Amino acid sequence: MRESFTTWQARFEKLRSNKIFEAVVISIIVISALVIGAKTYEETTQIEQWLLYLDIAVTIFFLVEILIRMAAERTLLSFFKKGWNVFDFLIVTASLIPMDDSEMVLLARLLRIFRVLRLVSMIPELQMLLGALVKSVPRMGYVVLLMFIIFYIYAALGSFLFHNVDDFLWGNISVSMLTLFRIATFEDWTDVMYATQEVYAWSWIYYLTFIFLTAFIFLNMMIGIVLDVMQKESALLDLSNDEGDAAQMQGLRADVHDLRAQLDRMEAALAQSRSPRAPSHQEMGGNHIEKPTND
Numbered sequence: 001m002r003e004s005f006t007t008w009q010a011r012f013e014k015l016r017s018n019k020i021f022e023a024v025v026i027s028i029i030v031i032s033a034l035v036i037g038a039k040t041y042e043e044t045t046q047i048e049q050w051l052l053y054l055d056i057a058v059t060i061f062f063l064v065e066i067l068i069r070m071a072a073e074r075t076l077l078s079f080f081k082k083g084w085n086v087f088d089f090l091i092v093t094a095s096l097i098p099m100d101d102s103e104m105v106l107l108a109r110l111l112r113i114f115r116v117l118r119l120v121s122m123i124p125e126l127q128m129l130l131g132a133l134v135k136s137v138p139r140m141g142y143v144v145l146l147m148f149i150i151f152y153i154y155a156a157l158g159s160f161l162f163h164n165v166d167d168f169l170w171g172n173i174s175v176s177m178l179t180l181f182r183i184a185t186f187e188d189w190t191d192v193m194y195a196t197q198e199v200y201a202w203s204w205i206y207y208l209t210f211i212f213l214t215a216f217i218f219l220n221m222m223i224g225i226v227l228d229v230m231q232k233e234s235a236l237l238d239l240s241n242d243e244g245d246a247a248q249m250q251g252l253r254a255d256v257h258d259l260r261a262q263l264d265r266m267e268a269a270l271a272q273s274r275s276p277r278a279p280s281h282q283e284m285g286g287n288h289i290e291k292p293t294n295d
Contacts, residue, residue: 012072025065026122032058033116036109055112059095062115066092084121091115128237132230139225147218151177154210161206165199166192183207184214 015021035054066089073079080086095115097108120126155176162170169179169192183189189207196203 012068016069016072028061029118036113062092088121128233132233136226136229140222143218143221150213151180155180162196165196
């Protein structure tokens with residue numbers, strides 16, 4: 001019985017790691033996304049029943065696929081130890097909610113939209129990008145905090161200086177911060193600047209310094225953080241796949257460590273062979289010479 005279970009587990013593991021099987025799963029995920037998008041058009045009401053059948057077929061396929069992946073693991077607990085497996089399991093089980101006319105139909109449609117995110121769990125490069133984005137959030141938090149301080153200072157200045165020009169844009173500090181966000185995204189910011197320049201000709205200094213800080217400095221700082229984390233994640237991915245410069249460096253370090261261990265053993269053997277051998281207790285007893293006694 002144990003041998004039969006091991007045989008089937010090996011077969012399921014081989015099927016799970018098959019590139020053709022992975023390509024089929026990715027294709028079904030794309031088809032699922034197209035079905036969801038097709039339901040948003042009124043022209044598809046004539047084939048709505050066929051779309052429902054196709055949705056059921058996709059749901060059954062995902063259910064079989066997740067069962068194959070669970071059977072490919074040695075234990076069920078090892079399957080749920082991986083975060084992406086838990087994510088796929090939740091998405092697939094949530095898709096089992098029937099698409100009927102009940103009150104759950106809206107929830108069922110919303111949950112089926114998230115099936116598109118399964119592309120991330122199927123493609124390692126997308127996992128690397130998402131992992132880099134998540135890991136860069138704490139470091140970007142300090143940049144966001146610094147940006148908020150700059151926004152707050154400029155919003156206070158703008159409210160004090162320009163509230164008499166346009167109370168709708170600069171009436172208070174909260175409205176001023178929204179106006180500055182509009183300026184930072186370059187959404188008709190020149191119209192705002194020209195309106196204040198009619199009253200204060202020097203106001204262009206206020207706008208240009210703010211854009212220089214936000215658009216050029218802080219934005220590039222965020223991009224630099226994301227690129228740095230992505231480079232590290234890419235190195236970890238290459239290392240796990242035994243590819244790239246990181247894997248080569250890891251192999252060289254392992255070889256150097258083995259050579260160093262061999263040299264240490266050789267030096268220890270040479271040192272032991274060169275050291276004088278101390279006489280044993282038996283040899284000392286056999287060569288013992290009794291002292292003559294004086295009668």
